[in-house]
Amino acid sequence: MIRWSPDPAARVARLLATWRASHYDIALPDGAIGTLRIGQVAPPAVQAWQRPDPVTAFISAGNPHAKPLTPMENSLRHEALRSALRGWPCRLLPGIGHVPGDAWREHALFVSGLDLATLDAFAREFDQDAIVTLPAGGAACLRVYRSEWRALSVDEAHLDWVT
Secondary structure, eight states, rough: OOOOOOOOOOHHHHHHHEEEEEEEEOOOOOOOOOOBBBBBBBOOHHHHHHHTTEEEEEEEEEEEEGOOOOOHHHHHHHHHHHHHHHTTSSSEEEEEEEETTTSSSEEEEEESSOOHHHHHHHHHHOOOSEEEEETSSSEEEEOOOOOGGGGSSOOOEEEEEEE
């Protein structure tokens, strides 16, 4: 089990704000882009692709614990995640997380067909502090794996704290 040292409140607030402001773009099979936003219901085309699964997730392997890596390191981690998921009964679409107007881009996968416990295990295996989950018909939620941050969070809307 990995033990994290407490992060300063300002860093936690900045990360949560960045993740809330992010656009989580999904490359749909027809070539269109479907965008998830925290607290918003997914576009109809994303919901259609998600069916019949009760939950989907936008998950990355890059920048573990929100610490920047080189593009090559992130690319290798992304391919490792894709490879690990190939052995599971799930469907995948490519995605990119970004903040409009910012240089940050992070490759991800939109995963359907796995339960939350399995998604949590992948997030932890790839040292992610959070993933985006989308319950069928519901709003996108930030699923956060850093329970020690909860006391530092001011806005709890659409955050799911995992212990």
